[in-house]
Amino acid sequence: MEMKKLNLLIALLAILVTASAAGAGEMQALFDSKPRAERISLRHMIEKNAPEVKTDALKVYTGKPKFSPEKQCFDVRRTSKDGAAPKFWANFGSVYGYETCARNSQGVEECKWETLSTHSARTEVTMRSRELWNGEAEDMQLCYNFVKKEATYSLSSPFEYEVKTTGLPGVQTGFALEFTPLYRKPAAPDAAILELREFSYDQARGEFTLKLDSSASSRYWGTRFQVSVELVQDRMFDFSKGTKVYEFPISYHAGSPVITFKESDFDSDKDAAGFRGKPKRFFVKWGFKVVGSPYHTDTLIEKGRTDILQVI
Structure with a gap:
């Protein structure tokens, strides 16, 4: 048993020494440059330096990097109380990363999220002058898809609009939407x-x-x-x-x-x-x-x- 502990310690020290000597960048390059079957792994080093140590419980599963959330939406309702020409906006946020899962010493799988980068976007909305009657409302849903880098919207309104889409000034990610009313849609009487x-x-x-x-x-x-x-x-x-x-x-x-x-x-x-x-x-x-x-x-x-x- 003492020999097994010693061999395991030697294996772990070997990993640390290798990482320290090579540096994180070189270790990554070493990992990426080799065929998948030859890539260095914790399991490989332990099996090489301490073959008597069982490595089944040390399996690590890494998910494919993704945005979380991939798409975000906000619902907005406007009534006559919000004025004839309201302006409003929606700010979106997402993180790009991956999930790593491994079994702990009790054999229970534990997962954690590793963030690689954070992302934000914004949609600004300008409604040109129109008059909503009492009891009327406009319902809008504003969305941003971080995978497609695309802003979308849906609108339920008593008006038909012309919509103009432009980018945001500076380095901001997102879009500006300008709604100009063309005419009021005929509706059933109250x-x-x-x-x-x-x-x-x-x-x-x-x-x-x-x-x-x-x-x-x-x-x-x-x-x-x-x-x-x-x-x-x-x-x-x-x-x-x-x-x-x-x-x-x-x-x-x-x-x-x-x-x-x-x-x-x-x-x-x-x-x-x-x-x-x-x-x-x-x-x-x-x-x-x-x-x-x-x-x-x-x-x-x-x-x-x-x-x-x-x-x-």
């Missing part, structure tokens, strides 16, 4: 700008009344509501009497829409004779469009159905 207030029936006049509440803001003024009304008879199998469309201006003075109609206003009188003089039950399915707006699509907003009314 479903909450028109709500049901009341659905009623006047027995004496034989007339239905649908009262709505409008909360359309000034950006809708000068356009029009098209309200779609489908009268449905509530039976074992619901029966549609037909659909009519009513149009109303949207302005500061226009007020909220009030729609009156009779059963006979609708196209279908199918099976009407069999129900004359008998109580009937009706409800309305309704929705609306905003037409004549450069900012909104004419998408039909389905608002659902009213309560059921019984009429005679």
Whole structure:
């Protein structure tokens, strides 16, 4: 046992003496210049100088050098509270190195990271003047890929932009992005700008009344509501009497829409004779469009159905 310890000590001293005499640079050159099978290793030196020492537990595994992380991203959200022309940036960081793993004296594998170099990059963003409405937001993701040395972005916005990409001044790594708005993308109107207030029936006049509440803001003024009304008879199998469309201006003075109609206003009188003089039950399915707006699509907003009314 004493001889084994002595031989191991001699082997380790041989390594230190060799490294000291040659210097780190020469040792690396010696290592790189030889074929893989002939390269100097700790295991080789121990086996040569102390063959009785078991070297299986001394195996070292070195991973391929890489960036960590290879790609980094940041999410940015901007609303009307951030101003009409915000400027912001993202700083990215990564290290280049490798992982070395070896088994300890208990046979458990332990790994550690060896850093060879550190890297940083930056993306600067300038948004030219545009106006986000209340409740609107722009969501942007800024990324930098250290392997490809490439900056990327994604943007969800109510605006269509022209984007200009330039390098950063000086020796900074990264890019500057400049977004110039071209136009606002038409979007579906806010479903909450028109709500049901009341659905009623006047027995004496034989007339239905649908009262709505409008909360359309000034950006809708000068356009029009098209309200779609489908009268449905509530039976074992619901029966549609037909659909009519009513149009109303949207302005500061226009007020909220009030729609009156009779059963006979609708196209279908199918099976009407069999129900004359008998109580009937009706409800309305309704929705609306905003037409004549450069900012909104004419998408039909389905608002659902009213309560059921019984009429005679």
